[in-house]
Structures are given as structure tokens and as C-alpha cells.
Amino acid sequence: MKRRSFHALALAAGLLASTAIFPAFAQNAPSDLIVAQAFDPTSLWPNFNTASDEINAGALITEPLFWTDPKTNKMMPVLALGYEMEDDTTILVSLRQGVSFTNGEPFNADAVVASFTNFMNPDVAPAYGRYASVFESIEKVDDNTVRIKTKSPYPALELALGKVYIVPPAYWAEVGADGFGAKPVGTGPFKLEEWRRDDRIVMTRNETYWGEPLKGIERVILRPVPDDMARAAGIEAGEFDIATNIPIANAAAIEAAGKKIVEVPSYRIFSLELSNLEMHPSPMHDKLVRQAVNYAIDKDGIIDGLFEGRAKHLNGQLLRSNQVGYNPDLTDYPYDPEKAKELLAEAGYPDGFEIDFRFPSGRYVQDQEVATAIAGMLEAVGIRPNMIQLEAGEFLRQLVGRELAPIGYVGLGPADDPDLQMSQYRSDWRYSYVSDPEVDRLIDAGAAEMDSGKRAVIYQELSKYMRDQASVAYLFQNVDLYATGSDVQGFLPRGDQLWMLYGVSVGDK
Amino acid sequence: MAETLLDVRNLSTAFVNGSKKVTVVDDVSFSVAPGRTLAIVGESGCGKSILSLSMIRLVPDTARTVGQILMDGEDLAAVSPQRMRQIRGGKIGMIFQEPMTSLNPIMTVGAQLSEALKLHVPELNAAERHERAVEGLRRVRLPAPEAQFHRYPHELSGGMRQRVMIAMALSCEPELLIADEPTTALDVTVQAEILALLGDLQRDTGMAVILITHDLGVVAEFADEVMVMYAGRIVERGTVGEILSDPQHPYTIGLMGSIPRFGSDDRLLAIEGTVPALSAMPPGCRFAPRCVFAVPRCAGESPVLREVTAGHAVSCHFAPLEDNL
Amino acid sequence: MTRPLLELRNVDKVYGRSSGLFRRERGGTYAVEGVNLSVKRGETLALVGESGCGKSTTARLALRLIDTSGGDVLFDGREVTNESGTSLRSLRERMQMVFQDPFASLDPRMPVRKIIAEPLEVHSVKGDHRARVDELMSLVGLRADHADRFAHEFSGGQRQRIGIARALALNPELLICDEPVSALDVSIQAQVINLLMDLRQRLGLSYLFISHDLSVVRHIADRVAVMHLGRVIEIGTKQQIFSTPMHPYTRTLLSTVPQPDPARRGRAVRIPPALNVTKGREGCLYQSRCPLASDLCASERPHARSFGDGHLAACHHAESLEPFTLVQGDAVLTPGARRRFDLYVRKRAERSVA
């Protein structure tokens, strides 16, 4: 029996199913700069939080006094004109004149004093307590000058000064920190037009901006795109002009599509914490074992293989080559599994041992992969790691709770200063897994020294000592990958993943 | 029989499953005249329901039907599906056994009635349809037909539902009504009522009725002609008087003997054994394994249906029994 | 008079009167109301009525498969209503049930041997269960070597035999048969009826036999109780009920039974359909269908009155009923047909001997 009418139904349904509607999707105006980051900010006040995606967004509107320029690695004045030290603890900062906030409030010493006062109040800016505690007081000298006092001589002063973003005091008093975070007003090149949470932040050009207008950019649109693959696909498809945190696996394809990849050596240093804390009894208390771990790991394999060369060697130390205190005489432990086995035997573990190995998943670039690779290398010399994968939040909790032991895979990315960097290994620091009086002594010495040359010597000594002790297993320095459209010029982020659009232009080369 | 409304010739229906073929209705021929009632009698598994569905071509997809179904000179076995749809519900109405499940539970009585009208009397407008549907409900003596129109099947009792089914089957004034066990699921009191109603309606409209039943009592009350089926074949055919008063086939005799009657307290004359499975039909006479008169010949040779008296046909090697045994 | 084997005294069953957490209902539906019945030893009491009249409920109340809402059920003088646990189970050894649907009443996942042996297991009967099952199967006319098959491999009639075998496993005194043949084909039905009658004779069983088919009832019963909307409206011996029915409803039931008699053609009797009465159960529940209904019927519930020798009927107008004659069904066979029947009976007997 034929059931013709039913065939008709089937046909209609099939057509309905297959005919998706594909109208051309909205193209963005050429003068829009679309930036894809991983996360949507919680606040557009840069001092609300320390996450780079948030600071980057807020810093397009609100500006700091100083900014360390990644091109020169030198501090350049932004809202300040310069500073001079009256003594070891007193700084006189002169301010740029004729600048005003987009709501009409003038930028002057009062605004700076008010912003510093906010910054120094742990209730208002709790995230910056470590830097705020540096400052003793701030006072207005005249409309264009302020005097800042620190509690004690502080070598990383420029860094601290650069953290403070200047807000209009009257507006701030009116809306408070939360209100400001939602609707910031600043002196920067852009002002907020629209913020659709988790979707987009639209900023338009600040017509009264004091500096050079950015060529070819009328609007900046920040899009949170949490999935790495999607972000890479978006820049490849030309939907974004700038995308951050590009997976290495996608870099080649993006370049092949005619886009640019920007490689930025990160401040983030990757190592294995090999705990010798009393609370973590393990073979890692033995220097020979720690050295064995260092010999066992094929750094080249990781850097060239897993990262396709887009990572840097550490050269057996935790300071980067362009930092004060870098020791050019040190080199990486060579990859020598035989030596590692010998050392293990010498330490009394000819048959190796089993040990917990904790690592995050989803916190660092290819973290699970690197950890698995390292586990394989350790296994090869007889150290049988029991892999414990930690979800990102849990990982962070264990890190600061000193639970990431006996072996933990970490990538620490402190601010760009040898003291801040090395003091993470002081035995009493919250997440230090090194307990060594000599290390503590050298760290203290470095922190008290204001003279750059003398500091360098102390840190070089510290690095050498730690390498000999194999206090950690040295892995690599991360390289952050950014991608930009072919017509975006001058985009260069910093190693701490912060970027400004100063000097960026879109259009003709 | 003067004129013939429906003439079924050599109708066979078989289920085909891969290489297996199971013949459920085997070479059945009969005819019905206008205004007359033909009862098809048999137990479950005798093929009577498939026969009725074969006539209106509603057998499952796996079934194959051959033979002729002539109605008003048209061979229903050969007409187009479109034409067949016009005939179904138009010239031929059908009532099924289960009034509880034969009505669509999610449509009102009225909607289901109107549906048939819409299909076969498309010239009616909505108001006329409504009127005719209500009239149809009134005709089957459903109390408060206007109210019933808007009710759902589950709100009606079994008897009322069967009335609705009848109203539906008759709504387009069919020339032939096929009633498949229309009263089996009903209480005796309701059964009596429905049968009486069917009789009245048949008198009024002059339609022919094919009544399918296993109940010889129902046959006695309602049928003119009777056709007894066993295992897919006609075993005996005749007028109601011939079949009930003068049964010839051993199966018919056994069937009558199985019925407890108000007169006798004797042991029932049950037929031993069970109906053979469709897939395992005995060769020869299909009743032979259960037949008290069976001889080896029965198992090897299928008897033909032949007339013992005019119009009274029996399919048994020994018919008429008393002469041939 | 000896003590009846089973006795129901004023038994009620009401549904829907329970009060839930959020609703509080009153009234409810009487499935069974004020039923008085008794089954004597060796007797078959038939319970007849239309569907929904409460016959199956009554059977389940007797077996205490459901609890009564009021009244007493006595088995061999013991209160079934109050029994529980072991003593209830010991009562059940003596009182078993055969169910209507041979397809639904056998566990599809159990081989027949286990089904039949289950009562033996449940009641921890000692001895050889295997032999007992074989014995039971041959008793009900099944081949013992089929015992390892599953229920669905049997035909309807055979399944019903399995059900009967299960019910007989514990040597009960009373079988409650709930429409045991109504789902069967005519020819099979006759086999099962014959079996039940044989068993009664051989094992000295008593039956509470529930059926809507008056022909079957007439064939098998000693006494008959007619139920209508949850109440017994007439009870008496088979002769009393079939010859001198004293309730109009009984008469209607009797006259609507179709008989295989061509002389009856077109003579169907009509009565109005039953109405479900849940509210205002005042007066006679049959009044809406009754041709004799009067004001008295509307205001006063008729009580069962005796019409001699255990014949009770609940009708105000029983005395004013006209004499009743039932059309007999088999007076019409032609002489040839009679000869054929005789031949058939003879042949049948010969074959069963062989």
C-alpha cells in the first residue's frame, strides 16, 4: 500500500531540517578594535583585582602614574612627568598638567592623593595589600606635585608606584569602589560605552585624551572568549583583531592565515617544587635526589617538543636573563638519566621509589601535558610518580596551603623584581617549599640592599647556591602568545600579561 | 440471492516474514446481498479478523492479499489507495471489537465523528457537519447527544462508546457495515441493546452487514447467513437456520456442543486439543488433528467446500456425516 | 445445619474514603455493600452480575487479598478479617484462587514447574515437590514433561490448567474461581469447565464461582447469587434463580443471554444501561432501569426477603412479578443433526478410551 501523503510529510520535514538559515553575520566596523581575552572583568577599576584580563580592560580607561614599557623595559611616565628621591624613603612626584577626567574633573595632586589613599586602604583595595604596605603616607605639595613616603627603603619602588591607577575623587566619592568598577571614569584613551556582562565591553575614543590619539581606532571592543580553541579560531577567522593566550598548537595555522603572532617571554617561571619542609617527609629532603630529578628531566624535549620552541630555558636559576641579579655563569642541569640513576643509587634508592606528584589541570598552558611528560621522564629513572591532577581552584588552594608536596608542578609569576621573585622561596613564606637558612639569609640581604650593583651580586650568589642545592627542579620560562590581525601595529604586551594600547595603530603599515 | 453487494472471490492473505510465509486466510469466497447479514463465526486464530481487514485493505504491512473483492463492479483489491480511502468509511463502515480502545482518547466524540463526515461528505460546512454528527449520535440512541458531542471517550461507558463507534461507521451511510466482534467486550445487557440497535439501523438503511463473532448466540439473534471458519478456511456455510439446526461439519458440531445450554446438565462436548499455530498448519484438513471422525485420509487431503443442500456448503470429506460414516 | 465453609457477613468495601495529606474526602465509592454469602462444603456457589458489580471484589475480600471496610469474613468459622501473618497463611492453604486472565496470572519469567511448586515452597510443604508437580499436571490434563517450559509457550486453555494446578497444589478445600473461562475460546472453555467439574467430584472441592456468563453458571453452579452495583439482590438455588427469579434484574439478565437458536432472531431484550451511583444511594439502586419502579423504590432501600428455602430477593415488587418462562435453547435441531450429535458423542467417547 502506498502512503503517498506521508512521503510528502517526510520530505517537508527533511527540508525543514536541512534548510538552516545562513545570512551573512554582522561585520564589525573597520575602526573597531576587537580584543578577545579569556575572561570578562569583574570590575573595570584596575586596582580591584590583580587578574591581568581585568587590569587590561580597566587600564584603557583609567591610567597609572607610571608604566613599565615592554619595548624598552624601562619605566615611562604616564600621568606623572617624573619623580625624584628626596631620601631613601621619600619620593617627590611631579604630575602632568592640563589633563582632565572624562567627567570634567581635573587631574591634579588631589586626585593622586585620593587614589593613593584608596590604594593604601586594605578594605578598599585588599588585593594590593603587599604593595600598599610599602607606603607610609602621601601628601599634596602643590597642584602638580605630591610627596610619597615609604615605610622603609624599598628597592622595587618603581614597580609599586606603577600599580596605582588614578581615579576622579569626586566621582569616586559618589559611586564608591563597586560603582566605579561598573562605570569607570578616567583620563585614558577610551571611555566606557557599554558593558554586556560576559559578552562584550564597548569603549569609544576619548576625544579629550591628553596623549596621541590611537591611529585607526575609534572603538575598542573587549570580548571574553574562555575557550582557547575558540579564541584561536576567532582570530584566524578574522573576527578579532587581538587575541590573548593563543595555544601553541594553533600558532602556525594563525600565521598561515596571514595573522601575526606576538611572542612575549613571560614573567612566569615553571619549576617542580621539591619540598624539604619538615611537614613533608620524603626522599626530596636529600639533595642528591633533588639533583637526580633535575638530571632526569629533558628540558629541551619539553621546550622544543611540547612548546615547539615557544618557551625559554632557565639556565639553572629562577631569575630571568634581563633581570637584576641574573647569573650568566649558571647553566641548566643537563638531561642525563644515567646520572640521575647514579645519584638515586648513591642516595640509597637504587630501585627508585614511589612518590606523589601534584599538578593542575587547566591553570597553565598545556599543564596536564607537561606534567604527564615529566612523569614519564621521572619514571624512566626509577622515580615512580603517583600523578594527582588538581582542578585549578583546588590546585591554588593546595599551593598556598603548602599541600603541593612532595613534588608539585608550579609556574610562579610574581612581579618583575628579584626580591619579590626570590622571597617566594623564603622558608616562612606562605607557599614556600624550601627550608634552607642560607637561602633565607641571602633573600633578606637582597631585600635590604638599595644599591643595584650590590643587589645583583647577592642574587647571583643565591641563584648559584640554590642550583647546587637543587632547591627546585628547573623547567622553563613561559612564552605568552598573542595574535593580532595583519593590520594591527605596535601591540606588545608585558611579561606579566599586561598591555596598554599606547603606540598601537590599525591600518596602513 | 437476487442481487449481490459484495462478492469476495478466492481471497487469501498471508504474512510474509523473510522466506517464511504464513497463510492466515486461505482461499475464501463468499458474497453478501444488500440488507442481509452475513455472520463469520470462528474462534481466535481462525483468520476472521484478518479477513475483515483484508476486505478494506487494512492488514499490516507484512501481509499480502490476493484474490478479488468485488463491490458494485469495482475490485477493491485493485483500486488505487486514494479510491480505497474513499470507500473506507464511505461505502464500507467498520466497527471493532474493543470500544474501549477503538476511539482516539485525545479527540472528542464530535471531532471523531466529524472527521469521517469531512472526508466523505466534503460539501458540508461546519455547522451542517455538527448537526449531522449530533443526528448520528441521536440515531444510535445515545442519551443527550448534544452533550456527548463534546465529551471524550474516557468519559463514556463501554456501551456508549460502542454506540459512538456505530454512529461513526454509519455517519456516511455505508452500503456495507463490517462489525468485528462488536459486542464481545460488553455485558450481556448492553450486548442485547447494541444488537437490537444494529438490527433497527439495518432495517432503516438497508445496508448489508458482515458480523464477525465467536458467539453462536449472537449469530442466532442477528445473522441471515453464516460462514464458519477454522484455521483460515471456511469449513461450513449456510443460512442461520441450516447452520444452527443442521450443523454438518464436525467442527460446527463440536462448537455447538461446547456451549453450555440452559437445557442440559450433561458434560459439555468440548473439542479436544487446540487450534494449530498459524506457522504450523497441518497438511490436509486443518481440523483433522482435533476431529473425532478423522481418518488417515483427512491428514493427507484437503477437503473442498461443497454444497450438501442448496446453499449449505461443508468442507469435509464425509459430509453429510450420517450418510458417509 | 453444618457450618458453612466460607461465610461473608455484611461485608462492605469502600474506596476513596481515605484522607490524604492535602485532601479530605468523605463518602467514597461502595464497591461492595452489605454482602451476605455462604459456601457450604462440596457446594458451588456462583456469583453473577455485570462488569463492575463487585463480584471480583467480593472474591478478593473473601481471600483477604484486600481488606474489608466493614463486616466479617469467616472461613470454617474462623475470622479471616482478623487473621494475619502465619495464621492467615495457614488459612490460605485451605482456600485458593483461580484467576480470570490466563495470560496475566502466570509469572512470565518462571518455568511452569516453579509456578506450580511455589505454593509448596511458600508453605514449606515437605516431600518431593517434583513428583507433586508432575502429579498435579497430569491431574489437570497437562503433560508433565512440559513442566520446564514458560507460560507463554502454552495456549490459553493450557495456561488456565496451570493456574488450576497451582491452586490445587496445597489440597485446598475451597477454590475461588474468578471468571476462569471468560477469556477462553468456546471450545477451550468447555474443556476447562469439564475439568473443574471433574475436579470437584474427585477432590471434594467447594467453589465460589464468579462469572458473568449465565449459561456457564447454569451448567456448573448449585446455588447462584446475583449482584448489582455492589449488592447481592437475589440468591437461591440454581432452580430457583433460573425458573422463578424474584428480582426484575435477574429476569433481565436471563432473558438477554443469547442462545444459539435461530428462532430467537431479532428478539433481543432492551434494558437501560446501568448508572454508576456514588451519591445519594437511597432507595433501590435498580430503580433507574426497572420497569416496575415506584415511589417506594425511590425512597426505601429494599431488603432481602425470603421466598422460601433459602431463596432471597431484594425487591419491593417481587410478589407482583409476572410468571417467568425462559426460552429454552436447543429444541431446534433437525433429526439429522441429532443423529450427528449422537454419533459425535459416541466417537468422542471411543477416542477418549483409546
Add this chain to the structure above:
Amino acid sequence: MTQTNTVPSPSQRRGVWRGMLKQIRRPGVAIAVAVVIMLVAMSIFPGLFTSQDPNLQSILSRLKGPMFEDRSGVLHVLGTDQLGRDIWARIVYGARTTLIVSIGAVLVSAALGIFLGLIGGYVGGVTDAVILRLIDMQLAFPVILLVIGAVAVTGQSLAALIFLMGLASWPTFARVIRSEVLTLRDREFVEAARSIGATQSRIILRHIVPNVLSVIMVVATFELSTMILIEATLSFLGVGVQPPTPTWGGMISEGQRYLSQAWTVSLFPGLVISITILAINTLGDELRDLLDPRLARTEN
């Protein structure tokens, strides 16, 4: 009963299993059975299917396509993954973990669901109401969120994962079993068992349970495929089975990062999952068609 719907020769069908055996003659079913047998063999004797170590890594020969032969002459039939491990070997060895996790989770949820479903359906009343509320509660709690949240608490052990996935999925069983029991409870053969004096526990264990087993099988096959997917999704979200233990879901989620570079890395485990689920579903459908239970019977 008329014979309108009679499929020929129903009386010859002996139970589900014989029906199943008959169906095997159909090519689709035969393939499904073969796949399942192979999977079981793989998880018990992985060594029969590959001679390679699933965890042996070689960073230099990572992300190679199918039929890649490395320097030592080893042929990687399906290529290598992001750490240069043999994909086929990982698929073979991954079968065990994948099946252990998914079957384990199904067992946990079945045990819990069947128990509560039986109790709820058979006992009824307040108990049933409470169980229904529990079902509501569990269903309203998104599985993924529950597992992510709980894994943070329990840590990512295999046992915890199995337990949590099972815990999150019991309502499917409970609902189906409950409604099945509700209809069974009033079936005549259960009444028959009561009439011969069988105890409650006997009725549940001997009559109800055997009759819901087939439905349980159908639900279980369905749930099994769901579990494989949930495990994959959890791996994607970073809370799946611990590396380096291979699971198919984990392989997809690791491999998806290299889709633009080496799409085969995630494709092959994906294919294996599809084939597996196809096979399981085919068997499940076959079971369903044989038993005709309605998975989604309306509640109450």
C-alpha cells in the same frame, strides 16, 4: 483477543534471550554483538590487541598521523598523540578504564535506583512520596555541576568518580523501575502469588525483580552511553580520570586542542566511542523492541 496484531509464530519465541539470539542473524545486531565482545576482550586482555605501551612517550614523534613509523621502526597504526604515545595502544588500554568507569557508574546508579524504585513502587504511600521528592531533587541538580563540585571535595580518584557519576544518575533507574513496579504490583500474577500466601519479600524478589530485569537492562544500556559521554565531558572540564591513565573521553578532550594541527588525535577515540555507543544502543533498542517497555513511561 483477535489476531489482528499477531506476529507470526509468537508461541515459538522462548523468552528474550532466544529472541536476541534470533536477532543476531541480522547483520546490524551481529556487528553490535561482535563489537561488544571485542571491547570486553580488549579490556581484559589488552596485550592481545597491541604490543605497545600506552604510556610510552616520545616527545619528538608527537602528533604524527596514522601509519607513522618511528625511528626504532615501530609502526603507529593510528599515529601518535601530543606526547608521542601510540593512539591505538591508548585506545586499547583505555577500553578498560572507560568501561570500568561507565559500567561502574551504571552499577552504582542501578543499585541505588533499583532499590529506591522498588521500594517506592511497591510500598507506596509516604515512602514513595519521599523517594519521589528525592528523585526531583537529584534531577534538578545538574550532573556536571554536582560532579565538578564534589570531585573538588573528594579528590579525583577513580572510585570517587565512579561513585559520583553513579550517584548523579540513579533517578533514571528509580523512575523507570518505580513505574514498572507500579504496574507489576497490580498484575494478576502478583496477586496470585499473594493469594497463595507468599510473603512481601518473596513477591519482590521472586516475582517483581525478575520481571523488571529486562527493563533494567534497557535502561542500563542507555545509561552506559551517557556515562561514557559524561566521563568525556568531565575530562574536558579537567575533572576526569587521572592522567596518564587513558580513557577515550580523556583522549578526545586532550586531542581536541590539536584539532587544527592533528585532527586524528581526537577523531579516533571519538570514533571508538561512537562505535561503542552505536553497538550498545543497537543492543538496547533490540532489547526494547523485544520487550517493548516504554523507557519514558509517564510518572504516577
Add this chain to the structure above:
Amino acid sequence: MGKYLLTRLLYVLPSLLGVLIICFFLTRLSGDPTHLFMPVDATDEALAAFRAKHGLDRSLPEQFWLFVYNALQGDFGNSLRFSVPAMNLVAERLPATLELAMATLLIAVTIGIPLGVMAAYWRGRPIDTGIRYLAALGQSVPTFYWGIVSIIVLALWMRLLPTGGRDGLTSLVLPATTLATTMMALIIRVTRSSMLNVIEQDYIRTARAKGQTEFVVVVRHALGNSIIPVITVIALQFGVLLGGVVVTETVFSWPGVGRLAIQAIYARDYPVVQAVVLFFAVVFVFANLVADVLYSFVDPRVRLK
């Protein structure tokens, strides 16, 4: 019916409360979240201040009572991360998620039901086999994999659709179809099995005996009667759908509740997790309530009293 709905809602309340309580303890058991919100090098004072501000320094029972007390007044606390009421965050992202869910439902239903009907109608034929395999395929590919593959193929290679974001109808297509695959597969299966059941019913034969066309028989008589299990499954799958939202929204940068949820879980933003879970639970309950109401429209035998 109003009374019925009210009763249903009353029944649901304990379930919702249970969900909230489980959620509360589950999140609290996952440890002190302070470090996740503060920089790793934050001072101890700042950490203490943060704890005090959000009541994290109190004992668990104390926190619980405070939580219950506030929750009863409709206050689910402020997000630890955003410092705004958690419910506001959910409410902000609600339209996006509902839009996605509705589009998904629409796609799954408009494709799934006809395919399921066709499979049942042509049971055992090649088209049935094909549709069943299609359904199995839809069920066997993880959502995230579909998502990424469709981004690469449709957005990157063919440039037909945007890779993500929420920008008009075109941006809805990919996430909705991705999310719809699993549900569609399930709808196909359930529709098929339900139709198989219904198509053998007596009233289908009645409709055919009336001379009704196959199309009307299938659509009006059969589909109408087989839709209830489908509705049930859709309502039940709403929970799963919302779970899928978590992944899909992340992959397609869809600014909805799912993404908020996953971020909140990773960040241990308790109040937001609670708010999201409660929201999911309420949506689920609501979906099932809608299903109940639909039953009574579809099937007159189901009466809501």
C-alpha cells in the same frame, strides 16, 4: 488547576530546599576560597579581612544558619568575586541562557519528532535504520567535541557563522545545534518507541477505516497520542540540557548562566554557585510543571485538579 499547580509547587519546595542544603555543604566542604580571590602574594591581613567580610571565618553551623536565615528572605549573598548579589549575576545572564535553551529545544523538537515519527512509521526499513544510527551518533559525540568541530568547520573553514559570542540569530545557530544534538537523539528514540506503541492501537485502525489519509492518521491520531512520553523526556532532559549549557556556553563564548556557573565553581564563589544551582533547579521544576500542564492539553484523560 490553579490549586493543582499550587500543590505541585508546595511539593517542590522541600526538593528545592534539599538542593540548596546539599549545595551549601558541598561548596563549603571544598575548602576556604579566600586564596582564590586574593593574589597569591596577598598579605595575611588582607586575607583575614576578606574572610571576615564574607563571613568565612565563622564556624560551619554558624554560616549555615546565616545562610538559611538570609535565604529565607530571598538573599543568597553577595558574590565573592563580584561583590554584588549573586542572584543579580544570575538574572543578568538569564536571558542569554533561556534564549539558548529555547532555540535548542526548538531545533531538537522540530527535527527530532519528525525523524522519530518517520523511523517508527517505516519501522525496520532502511530509513528507520538510518535514523536510528543518526540518533546513536548524536548521542555518542560529546557536546564539546561537536562544538569545537563545528566551530572549525562552519565558522573557520566555511565562514558561514561566527565562532562565538551573542550577536544576533547567526551566533545562536552553532551553540543551539551543538546543544540540540544529544536531546534530538533522545527525542528521536523516545518518539520512535512511543509511536511504535501507538501505531498499533485500535483507534489508529479506526481512523484508517474511516478512510483517513496516512498523513492525518500519523500526525493527528498517532502523534497526538504518543507525545506524552516525549514531553516527559524533554522536561526531564531539561536538567541535562542545563548541564550541557555549561560546556556549550564556554566553547561558544555565550554570555549565559552556564559559564557563570563553571567560573563560580572553579573560583569557589559559593553564593554564585548556590544561586546558579537554585536557578537550575527552579527552571527544571518549572519545565516539569509546564510538562504537567501540557499533558492536560494533550490528553484529556489527564486532569489537573
